Amino acid sequence: MNTQLMIDIVEHHLGLFGIAAECLAGAEATVKLLATPDANVVDKVRTWLAEGLVVVALKPSREFLANWHVDRLCSMPGPRRLKYTPGVVGAWRELKTLHETDIFRHVNGHAIVADEVGSTTWLWLPQQPGGLLVVGTDLASDLIRYRQGDPAQIFSRPTEPVWGMPGERPNYLFEAQLEGEHPDARPVDAWCTALADVLKTHAHVRCHTILPEGAPGAVVITGDDDQAALDAYAQQLSILGRTPITYFLHYKTQHRLDTLHSMLGKAWIELGLHPDALDAPAEYGRKLADQVAWYRKLTGKDPRVVRNHGFLNDGYWGHMSSWLQHHIYGSSNLPGFNGRVLNGSLLPARVAIDGVLTDHWSILTVIGDGLRFSGGRSDEEAARAVFDVADRIRSSRMP
Numbered sequence: 001m002n003t004q005l006m007i008d009i010v011e012h013h014l015g016l017f018g019i020a021a022e023c024l025a026g027a028e029a030t031v032k033l034l035a036t037p038d039a040n041v042v043d044k045v046r047t048w049l050a051e052g053l054v055v056v057a058l059k060p061s062r063e064f065l066a067n068w069h070v071d072r073l074c075s076m077p078g079p080r081r082l083k084y085t086p087g088v089v090g091a092w093r094e095l096k097t098l099h100e101t102d103i104f105r106h107v108n109g110h111a112i113v114a115d116e117v118g119s120t121t122w123l124w125l126p127q128q129p130g131g132l133l134v135v136g137t138d139l140a141s142d143l144i145r146y147r148q149g150d151p152a153q154i155f156s157r158p159t160e161p162v163w164g165m166p167g168e169r170p171n172y173l174f175e176a177q178l179e180g181e182h183p184d185a186r187p188v189d190a191w192c193t194a195l196a197d198v199l200k201t202h203a204h205v206r207c208h209t210i211l212p213e214g215a216p217g218a219v220v221i222t223g224d225d226d227q228a229a230l231d232a233y234a235q236q237l238s239i240l241g242r243t244p245i246t247y248f249l250h251y252k253t254q255h256r257l258d259t260l261h262s263m264l265g266k267a268w269i270e271l272g273l274h275p276d277a278l279d280a281p282a283e284y285g286r287k288l289a290d291q292v293a294w295y296r297k298l299t300g301k302d303p304r305v306v307r308n309h310g311f312l313n314d315g316y317w318g319h320m321s322s323w324l325q326h327h328i329y330g331s332s333n334l335p336g337f338n339g340r341v342l343n344g345s346l347l348p349a350r351v352a353i354d355g356v357l358t359d360h361w362s363i364l365t366v367i368g369d370g371l372r373f374s375g376g377r378s379d380e381e382a383a384r385a386v387f388d389v390a391d392r393i394r395s396s397r398m399p
Helices: 003-016 039-050 062-066 139-148 151-156 187-202 230-240 257-263 281-299 320-325 379-396
Strands: 031-035 054-058 071-076 080-084 094-097 101-105 110-114 120-127 130-135 222-224 245-249 269-273 330-334 349-353 356-364
Touching: 003 031, 003 054, 003 139, 003 187, 003 349, 003 356, 031 039, 039 054, 039 062, 039 130, 054 187, 062 071, 080 187, 094 187, 110 187, 120 187, 130 187, 139 187, 139 349, 230 257, 245 281, 257 281, 269 281, 281 320, 320 356
Parallel strands: 031 054, 054 130, 222 245, 245 269, 330 356
Antiparallel strands: 071 101, 080 094, 080 110, 101 120, 110 120, 120 130, 349 356
């Protein structure tokens, strides 16, 4: 991973977790992020520290560390379980890296993240008036690997139906790295919460609440058109009232221009596209273009968000190029079923592909209608699953 992408990913995730953007860039910055710093930046870092800034050094070189008398004792292969050591409570203290970890030692350093035997991999060095955080985990790679899955798994595409339905699901990109994990484990959110806590404590950064009024969570409701009868829409909307929802329209929808305006033309109802290429997934790009044109003709707008009919994926985010080509900025194409946090996070984030952090946002579907239909749960059991996820979010102390 190139150094600029490392910085972009970490900055982006800090922003998701409430760290104000001006704290990381510009004249008012109080935090400087460096990726794989070497001896060439030592003088600059000393200046920043003397100005009272906090410098975060991601995977620094031995030459860089030597200037602060930090020993890199060894590197340990991943995956490894680690712990955020300051005296806090919450599920996010438990951390896991999928990549190689550097172990550090300094006579006056403070362990921030350590392994089960106390070996330090995140080291805090007070440097009055500033401070240096030495990060020995490959944080950016962990964030993206958890969020987007393992590219190597594209050679292990399943051939059997998933949840009783044929067709590719991107689950196989994630399952090997989640083996043995609790279904609601959120490693991405835990890492981000840990880093944000360090910066709040030592850099006194300005923070925003992640959700309005500091809410512990928010529910995002989506509906896949799937050619549903309009009276089914009417029934659902009568139950939802003014609850916001995103409807993904299938190109064979029962809706017409007049019903879109009368039934769905509300400020709290968002429309998206439900691309269908199940009959010829290899022709996804062409089919998406045709369906984008259909959507534009029906609604008078370009689609901003998509969720594929059947969760088509084409290997490792293979449909991303088609989405970017049509300026589609968001997707809920990671399938959930019963509350499992497949991608390690309950917050949306931008997708990194081909060495760049794109402007396309991905969000996990935590609970799908398959819980009721393919899973055979009763209405009451399905509802209980939603409340259970909410309870676990509150208890985790991570919005």
